[in-house]
Amino acid sequence: xxxxxxxxxxxxxxxxxxxxxxxxxxxxxxxxxxxxxxxxxxxxxxxxxxxxxxxxxxxxxxxxxxxxxxxxxxxxxxxxxxxxxxxxxxxxxxxxxxxxxxxxxxxxxxxxxxxxxxxxxxxxxxxxxxxxxxxxxxxxxxxxxxxxxxxxxxxxxxxxxxxxxxxxxxxxxxxxxxxxxxxxxxxxxxxxxxxxxxxxxxxxxxxxxxxxxxxxxxxxxxxxxxxxxxxxxxxxxxxxxxxxxxxxxxxxxxxxxxxxxxxxxxxxxxxxxx
Numbered sequence: 001x002x003x004x005x006x007x008x009x010x011x012x013x014x015x016x017x018x019x020x021x022x023x024x025x026x027x028x029x030x031x032x033x034x035x036x037x038x039x040x041x042x043x044x045x046x047x048x049x050x051x052x053x054x055x056x057x058x059x060x061x062x063x064x065x066x067x068x069x070x071x072x073x074x075x076x077x078x079x080x081x082x083x084x085x086x087x088x089x090x091x092x093x094x095x096x097x098x099x100x101x102x103x104x105x106x107x108x109x110x111x112x113x114x115x116x117x118x119x120x121x122x123x124x125x126x127x128x129x130x131x132x133x134x135x136x137x138x139x140x141x142x143x144x145x146x147x148x149x150x151x152x153x154x155x156x157x158x159x160x161x162x163x164x165x166x167x168x169x170x171x172x173x174x175x176x177x178x179x180x181x182x183x184x185x186x187x188x189x190x191x192x193x194x195x196x197x198x199x200x201x202x203x204x205x206x207x208x209x210x211x212x213x214x215x216x217x218x219x220x221x222x223x224x225x226x227x228x229x230x231x232x233x234x235x236x237x238x239x240x241x242x243x244x245x246x247x248x249x250x251x252x253x254x255x256x257x258x259x260x261x262x263x264x265x266x267x268x269x270x271x272x273x274x
Contacts, residue, residue, distance in 0.1 A: 002192050002193055002194060002197075003192045003269070004187060004190050004191070004192045004193050004269070004270035004271075004272070005190070005191055005192050005268065005269055005270055006190060006191075006206050006207070006264060006266055006267060006268040006269075006270060007158055007189045007190060007191035007192075007266065008021060008181070008188070008189040008266060009022045009023070009024065009025045009032070009187065009188055009189075009266055010022070010182075010185070010186060010188075010189075011019065011025060011033075011035045011063070011163070011186065011187070012035055012036050013034055013036075013037065013063050014036075014038040014040060014048035014059075014061040014062040014069060014071075014122070015036045015038065015039035015040070015041065015047070015049060015147045015148070016039070016040070016048070016050045016053075016056045016057075016222070017041060017056055017057075017059045017060060017061050018057060018058070018060045018227065019094055019137060019185060019227075020033050020059075020060075020061075020062070020063075022229070022244075023265065023266050024262055024264060024266065025045065025076060025159065025187075025263070025267040026152075026261070026262075026263055027174045027209050027258050027260075027261050027262055027263070027264055028128075028258075028261060029111070029129070029143065029144065029148045029152070029258060029261065030128040030129070030132075030144045030146045030152050030154035031145065031148060031153055031187070031258075032152075032187055033127075033272060034063045034067070035146060035148070035164070036060065036146045036147040036148045036189060037067065037124060037125050037128070037145045037146055037147060038069060038104075038122060038124050038125070038147070039092075039094070039101070039122075039123060039125075040053075040056075040086040040112060040120045040121065040122055040123075041090070041117050041120065041121045041123055041163075041167075042119065042120060043063035043085070044093075045091065045092050045093060046092070046093040047092065047093065047094045047095065047147075048116075048118075048120050049220060049222065049224055050185060050221075050222045051220060051221055053114055053116050053118065053120075054225045054230040054232060055115070055230045055232075056116070056230075057225055057226070057227045057228070057246070057257055058071070058073065058074060058228070058229075058230050059071065059073050059098075059112075059115060059175065060072045060073070061101070064080060064082075065111050067083040067107070067124075068080065068081055068082040068083050069081050071111055071112075072138070072228060073097055073115050073141070074114055075175060076115065079105075079107065079111045079114055081104050081105065081108045081122065082105075082155070083124055083126070084102045084103060084104050084105065084124055084126075085102075086102045086126040086127070088102070088103075088128075089101060089102055090102070090103055090123060092123060094132075094147065094148075095149060097132060097249055099125065099131055099147070100124075100131055100213075101126075101131075101133045101147075102124050102126050103122070103123050103124075104121070104123060104124060105148060107111055108121075108122040108208065109121045109122060109203060111201055113274075114164060125146055127145045128138045128144055128145070129144060129226055130144065131205075132144055132145055132146070132147075134150070134152070135151075135153060136149060137256075138151070138163050138214040138215050138257070139214075142223055150255065151214065151215065151255035151256065151257060152256065152257055153187040153188060153211065153256040153257075153258065154184075154185065154186045154187050154188075154217055154253050154254070154255055154256070155187070155188050155189075155190060155198060155211075155253060155254045155255075155256050156181060156184050156186040156187060156188075156189050156190070156192075156196065156198075156252065156253040156254075156265070157189065157190045157191070157193045157195075157198050158181075158190070158191045158192050158197050159180055159191075159193050159194060159195045159196075159197070160193075160196050160197075160198065161255075161265065162178070162195065163190070163196065164179070164196035164236060164239065164240070164244075164252065165177050165178040165179055166241075167239045167242075167243055168235050168236060168239050168266065171235075171236050171238065171239050172238060172244070173233070173234050173238060173239075175247035176233045176235040176236065177235060179235060179236055180227070182221075182227045183223045183224075183226075183227065184219070184223060184235065184253055185222065186253055188206065188264070190270050191215070192270075193243065197256075198213070198220075198253070198254045201213040201272050201274075202216060202274040203259075203273045204256075204270055204271060204272050204273060204274075205269075205270070205271045205273060205274075206264045206268050206269075206270050207262065207263070207264050207268035207269070208262050209254040209258060209259075209261070209262040209263075209264055210258070210259040210260055210273070211257065211258050211259060212256060212257045212258075212259060213254045213255075213256050214254075214255055214256065214257055215254070216246065216249070216251040216254055216255070217251065217252060217253040217254060217255055218249035218250060218251060219237065219240060219247065219250045219251065219252050221251075222250070223236055224236070224237055236252070237250055240252060
């Protein structure tokens, strides 16, 4: 008998920087409070992530009261960045969508550019309630998302990671395993399930908050990046290509859209209701 429960919560204040574990989080319509409200842009106003800059994994952002962030890196002084005044917006290219964002003060751009060795700018999403709609193929009218790749939350399960690590151990590159969950950058991790059970979920509750499970997550090169050293390997993409391929997508985890708001806490029961 399985008893699913919320095993971990992760927030990513700046998109593609190190994740932060939390005991609880506020669920807003566009994702967890404080999750992916900031991101980096290149000189052409395109999003910069660990896909282009794996060293971003070694940079951290701690949430500050009011929505700001405190930036830190190994061997460097921290820098506090307040939420910028949304007087002027910048049209940013975030994968296949465009979104209006607000540039942070210049010292934040300098801080990141020096540590990444490339010209980048830090920007903030000031109004997720109307700035960026969820893909209409999966979302309802009026549903929005912050600066996550496409959906408000990403769910993974501990049992599926254990199953994947068993496949890695029996595969061509066992020396690269076992892989930690932070490779997959989830918001919520569910424990107490069968492996791959999440593939069949349509609606769940975590505590008292209801979520629609709308789409499996296709994985990219970021999953091959060690989040502590920023070094890249071949797993898990090599193993996912053999065992978890759907068309051109290599799947691990599920994207979710909240149907309500509230607080979720580690230890909350998870119920499958559809």
